[in-house]
Amino acid sequence: MSAKVAALIRQGAPTSCAGRFVLDADAWRAMIAGLHNADLPLLGLWADGVQVHALFRYGQTALVASVVTPPEGYPALSPVRIGAGAPERIIHDLWGIPAIGGRRDPWLDQGRWPVAPPLVAHPAPMPGLPEGREFIDGPAVMQAGGTVLGYGPAEGNFRAPFHLRLGLPGERIEAVQPCMGYAHRGLAARLRGLAPQQAARLVARIDATATVAHQLAFARALHNATGTAMPAQDVAAGVMLGAMERIATHLDVLAQASAMLGDGRSATLAATMLEQVRQTCRELCGRRLLFDVIPPAATFPVCVEGTQLAALAAGHASLHRLFWRPRGLAAQARGKGVLSATMAARWGIMGCNARAADKGPGDITDRLDARLSEIGDSLCALATPPEASVMEAEGGGGEGLGWAEGPAGPIWHWLRLEAGHVAAWWCGDPSLALAQALPVILSGAAYEDVDLIVVSLGLSATGADL
Amino acid sequence: MAQLHLFGPEGTPLPRLEALDIFHIESGGCTGCALELASLSRALLAGSHPIRFVPTPRQAGMLLLTGSLTAGMAPVVELAWQAMPGPRVLAVIGDCAVDGGLFGGNYAVLGGVGERARTSMALPGCPPAPDEILAALVRWQASVRGTSG
Numbered sequence: 001m002s003a004k005v006a007a008l009i010r011q012g013a014p015t016s017c018a019g020r021f022v023l024d025a026d027a028w029r030a031m032i033a034g035l036h037n038a039d040l041p042l043l044g045l046w047a048d049g050v051q052v053h054a055l056f057r058y059g060q061t062a063l064v065a066s067v068v069t070p071p072e073g074y075p076a077l078s079p080v081r082i083g084a085g086a087p088e089r090i091i092h093d094l095w096g097i098p099a100i101g102g103r104r105d106p107w108l109d110q111g112r113w114p115v116a117p118p119l120v121a122h123p124a125p126m127p128g129l130p131e132g133r134e135f136i137d138g139p140a141v142m143q144a145g146g147t148v149l150g151y152g153p154a155e156g157n158f159r160a161p162f163h164l165r166l167g168l169p170g171e172r173i174e175a176v177q178p179c180m181g182y183a184h185r186g187l188a189a190r191l192r193g194l195a196p197q198q199a200a201r202l203v204a205r206i207d208a209t210a211t212v213a214h215q216l217a218f219a220r221a222l223h224n225a226t227g228t229a230m231p232a233q234d235v236a237a238g239v240m241l242g243a244m245e246r247i248a249t250h251l252d253v254l255a256q257a258s259a260m261l262g263d264g265r266s267a268t269l270a271a272t273m274l275e276q277v278r279q280t281c282r283e284l285c286g287r288r289l290l291f292d293v294i295p296p297a298a299t300f301p302v303c304v305e306g307t308q309l310a311a312l313a314a315g316h317a318s319l320h321r322l323f324w325r326p327r328g329l330a331a332q333a334r335g336k337g338v339l340s341a342t343m344a345a346r347w348g349i350m351g352c353n354a355r356a357a358d359k360g361p362g363d364i365t366d367r368l369d370a371r372l373s374e375i376g377d378s379l380c381a382l383a384t385p386p387e388a389s390v391m392e393a394e395g396g397g398g399e400g401l402g403w404a405e406g407p408a409g410p411i412w413h414w415l416r417l418e419a420g421h422v423a424a425w426w427c428g429d430p431s432l433a434l435a436q437a438l439p440v441i442l443s444g445a446a447y448e449d450v451d452l453i454v455v456s457l458g459l460s461a462t463g464a465d466l
Numbered sequence: 467m468a469q470l471h472l473f474g475p476e477g478t479p480l481p482r483l484e485a486l487d488i489f490h491i492e493s494g495g496c497t498g499c500a501l502e503l504a505s506l507s508r509a510l511l512a513g514s515h516p517i518r519f520v521p522t523p524r525q526a527g528m529l530l531l532t533g534s535l536t537a538g539m540a541p542v543v544e545l546a547w548q549a550m551p552g553p554r555v556l557a558v559i560g561d562c563a564v565d566g567g568l569f570g571g572n573y574a575v576l577g578g579v580g581e582r583a584r585t586s587m588a589l590p591g592c593p594p595a596p597d598e599i600l601a602a603l604v605r606w607q608a609s610v611r612g613t614s615g
């Protein structure tokens with residue numbers, strides 16, 4: 001069935017973007033019908049004002065199906081791909097285009113924007129609700145009864161803001177309603193009209209925990225749009241700095257989780273290693289956090305010093321021992337915050353969290369273990385960097401798609417250039433799928449564990465909200 | 467002299483710090499400034515220093531903002547400020563919070579709080595490093611001592 005749906009998409013009109021085809025309304029509906037039984041994970045869904053685009057993975061290739069959207073809307077994908085729910089609501093928030101058969105209640109728009117919908121050419125002024133949109137508990141929260149507790153958006157921590165309504169009829173959470181949009185900065189509107197170099201500076205600041213992956217995915221999309229190959233040095237820098245970023249972000253998660261579980265030794269060790277990584281980054285490219293490093297400076301060194309790597313490897317071995325010691329982190333986090341492989345597939349969650357779910361039940365222990373393993377892998381990659389070669393461009397007609405593996409999962413960027421400037425842009429961040437899946441992941445958890453579960457997932461509201 | 471153990475193998479000597487409870491809000495940036503604050507917070511905690519980041523505004527003397535102020539976070543920041551007891555000060559860290567930085571005003575963002583409210587401490591940078599943030603806090607504490615003493 002997957003091959004049939006892929007063939008159906010490819011029968012659409014080809015575009016200047018490699019792998020993107022425009023379907024007519026009938027073909028779009030047929031595609032939705034075919035998706036019921038097809039193994040084509042949805043990687044993203046977005047609009048550009050004229051068309052709606054759905055990005056799928058078919059084997060090792062990316063396939064984009066587009067459909068022109070009349071004002072009354074386009075047939076929703078959410079009935080066959082649950083992960084399309086939030087993107088459909090976001091498209092409605094930003095463009096006013098409804099998904100027929102999907103939900104229309106806001107995902108990002110809290111009723112405080114002065115215009116609506118903000119991305120259309122002539123948005124209507126809105127009075128703006130001084131109190132914001134009233135927070136109405138969903139049926140699940142209402143049915144749960146008992147106590148309703150809030151989590152976020154200001155908990156005094158160091159993460160991007162979002163809010164959860166948690167229904168606790170007893171000791172365990174039964175219903176969860178996420179409220180997003182607090183971290184929304186209107187990036188799609190900001191990028192429009194910018195020269196690619198200016199846009200790249202904004203892209204680097206989408207999410208500091210995955211800045212290299214965002215820069216890399218954007219750079220690949222840009223190379224594909226312009227039909228220029230990515231030089232070998234840029235590819236090598238992407239591999240190396242991507243590994244540094246993965247180590248840093250995973251260490252940050254491990255330090256936070258250890259502190260929350262009262263494991264001071266692991267917390268101090270992870271934080272000390274993190275600081276070493278940040279200082280190494282500063283020595284390598286003048287930045288502790290890896291902003292504006294892709295494309296790299298001409299003088300960029302392509303390897304990390306052996307002594308620094310040896311110190312990190314020793315720290316990693318100790319962290320691993322501490323993690324698995326009796327009554328250590330692994331034992332304490334077992335059984336909490338389960339995101340099973342089936343749930344991950346259902347919600348379109350990929351990357352580190354999906355790999356963790358292949359290790360065991362997919363609980364916090366598996367996720368932290370997966371992060372520890374990836375730190376080890378990344379240290380190996382830094383010790384023996386693979387031979388980098390030029391990455392050839394696909395397409396070149398002014399529109400391009402690119403991706404990179406971030407610490408929390410794959411990150412996608414798509415852009416269209418007009419007269420050398422960004423005319424339209426979209427970014428797919430793994431945190432959006434995580435935010436959507438929170439109600440099932442948190443179901444049955446204790447309130448005290450919410451923070452820990454969220455941290456272990458690496459959910460970043462700034463990546464989800466854009 | 468206290469040592470800030472996480473900053474380099476030798477540690478960084480620190481001047482005397484006064485007790486201060488800080489409530490931090492990430493109000494709409496990339497969390498880069500917040501990550502650097504987190505590093506500072508861990509270092510202060512490891513060294514048992516009297517500057518603490520607290521989980522509620524009700525026990526804080528300083529409200530510290532990072533990131534541009536989004537439309538969604540404006541009322542949250544206001545509520546936190548109202549919830550702070552007694553003498554309180556406002557601090558902004560990083561370009562976004564100081565003047566909007568790369569995320570100036572648009573339909574979703576009001577801009578940098580540093581441009582809209584009187585702040586006691588404003589430190590630009592994208593992001594400023596933990597030792598720079600600490601130095602700014604120390605300078606601010608010294609200036610307060612200077613004016614009150």
Ligand code: SF4
Nearest residue numbers: 495498560561562592
């Ligand atoms: S000032 Fe820079 S590092 Fe800080 S939140 Fe803004 S974009 Fe991120």
